[in-house]
Amino acid sequence: MFIFHKIEELKNLTSSLSKGDTIGMVPTMGALHLGHISLVKKAVRENSLTIVSIFVNPTQFNNQEDLKKYPKTLEDDVSLLKSISKDIVVFSPSAKEIYNGNIKSESYNFGKLEKVMEGEFRDGHFDGVGTIVEKLLTIAKPTNAYFGEKDYQQLQIINKLVKIKKIPVNIIGCPIVREANGLAMSSRNERLSSYLRNEASFIYKTLKTAKEKFGTKSATYITDWVTNQFQQNKLFKLEYFTIADTENLQPLKRKSKNKKYRAFIAVYANDIRLIDNISLN
Numbered sequence: 001m002f003i004f005h006k007i008e009e010l011k012n013l014t015s016s017l018s019k020g021d022t023i024g025m026v027p028t029m030g031a032l033h034l035g036h037i038s039l040v041k042k043a044v045r046e047n048s049l050t051i052v053s054i055f056v057n058p059t060q061f062n063n064q065e066d067l068k069k070y071p072k073t074l075e076d077d078v079s080l081l082k083s084i085s086k087d088i089v090v091f092s093p094s095a096k097e098i099y100n101g102n103i104k105s106e107s108y109n110f111g112k113l114e115k116v117m118e119g120e121f122r123d124g125h126f127d128g129v130g131t132i133v134e135k136l137l138t139i140a141k142p143t144n145a146y147f148g149e150k151d152y153q154q155l156q157i158i159n160k161l162v163k164i165k166k167i168p169v170n171i172i173g174c175p176i177v178r179e180a181n182g183l184a185m186s187s188r189n190e191r192l193s194s195y196l197r198n199e200a201s202f203i204y205k206t207l208k209t210a211k212e213k214f215g216t217k218s219a220t221y222i223t224d225w226v227t228n229q230f231q232q233n234k235l236f237k238l239e240y241f242t243i244a245d246t247e248n249l250q251p252l253k254r255k256s257k258n259k260k261y262r263a264f265i266a267v268y269a270n271d272i273r274l275i276d277n278i279s280l281n
């Protein structure tokens, strides 16, 4: 397995591939869990070479404390990837290598997609995500790039990014992987105490009940019900719950039979922010 820290090293390898070879890329911020591993395994199955980038991207953090506390576990990540396949290349650059001394986001216009949910509560977050994803896709030139649906809004933003910037890559969204109790896998789960990690099943249970109610109740009714559930729960603080159209992510006003909807949630457990979503129809 190769581990590259320099852009040039990665470019040398990818430019030496034969015509017809495909490159799968899984961009990550490390602290790999089974959610990442499902993306990596899919990329390995579907491509000649898989590149896993591990880079905690400073420009997408609107909260510096969150950036400082983000788990960094490169050695463990590499061992885990080694156990999956020899044909994986790890790209783990420094911030200096990526940003060349200018740690700043580009400014994008993702339209309405960036105005809601994560975009509303994490100022500048999607400019940071767009900046790093554009850089990584431009450096590695993958045929296919894999992203988890836990960050569903990010996935839609990246779909828009590659359209705006005309980047020739297939963006492949992959289903959420959950812990045994239903909690969506996330690197941030590592920061939860075992008690909170167990109790956090409440988030998915609430989403599942919201889904059941979606057949007969309005979005407003369900949102009020979810808000009430969290008001009664002293462990988790609800930041938002929204039922939105899966394409444009705008909040549902009136249900249409031809549209697909998802419920999205962001919750704090102390200072640890957790997000999740569920398809409703």
Ligand code: PAF
Binding pocket: 027, 028, 029, 055, 057, 060, 129, 132, 133, 151, 154
């Ligand atoms: O989803 C993530 O881990 C990050 O937002 C990504 C896509 C790797 C960009 O830093």
